Amino acid sequence: IQAIEMRCYRKILHISYKDRVTNEEVRAKIQEAIGPHEDLTIVKRRKLQWYGHVSRLSGLAKTILQGTVKGGRRQGGQRKRWEDNIREWTGLEFGKSQRAVENRGKWKKLVAKSSVVPQRLSRLRH
Numbered sequence: 001i002q003a004i005e006m007r008c009y010r011k012i013l014h015i016s017y018k019d020r021v022t023n024e025e026v027r028a029k030i031q032e033a034i035g036p037h038e039d040l041t042i043v044k045r046r047k048l049q050w051y052g053h054v055s056r057l058s059g060l061a062k063t064i065l066q067g068t069v070k071g072g073r074r075q076g077g078q079r080k081r082w083e084d085n086i087r088e089w090t091g092l093e094f095g096k097s098q099r100a101v102e103n104r105g106k107w108k109k110l111v112a113k114s115s116v117v118p119q120r121l122s123r124l125r126h
Contacts (some may be wrong), residue, residue, distance in 0.1 A: 010026075044089060045115035051086055052111065055101040068100075089114045 003010055006023055011029045015021050018088050043107045065082055090110055101107045 041115055045111060047082075047085065048089060048114060051082065051097075052101040052104070052107045055098060058106075082096040 006026060009015075009026050010017070010021075013026065013029055013033070015026060016027075027064065051065070054065050067081065086097050087093065090100075091114075092100060100110060
């Protein structure tokens with residue numbers, strides 16, 4: 001996820017990877033430009049929270065989110081679905097995640113655990 005975050009920062013600042021600007025310099029420029037901010041991992045946490053919220057309801061949002069609307073996916077390389085993100089971040093299959101959201105306390109702990117960004121090995125060596 002850190003690579004995605006850096007890509008976003010570089011895009012905001014119009015800095016190409018070809019410009020040979022280090023990630024530390026990019027972070028410093030972002031800090032200077034927008035001040036203190038939360039990492040982009042907040043998006044992951046909020047997406048998991050919203051998924052849990054909608055999955056406990058019944059309505060159009062839940063129907064759309066679960067993909068139970070008739071029709072197929074288009075040809076070619078497929079975009080990630082909500083289901084794909086939830087499976088990747090929580091490690092739970094779709095059916096198990098549906099049962100997990102029913103217990104708000106457990107889901108809240110799972111969201112907290114899943115939205116932590118793992119440390120990269122290169123950082124652990126220093």
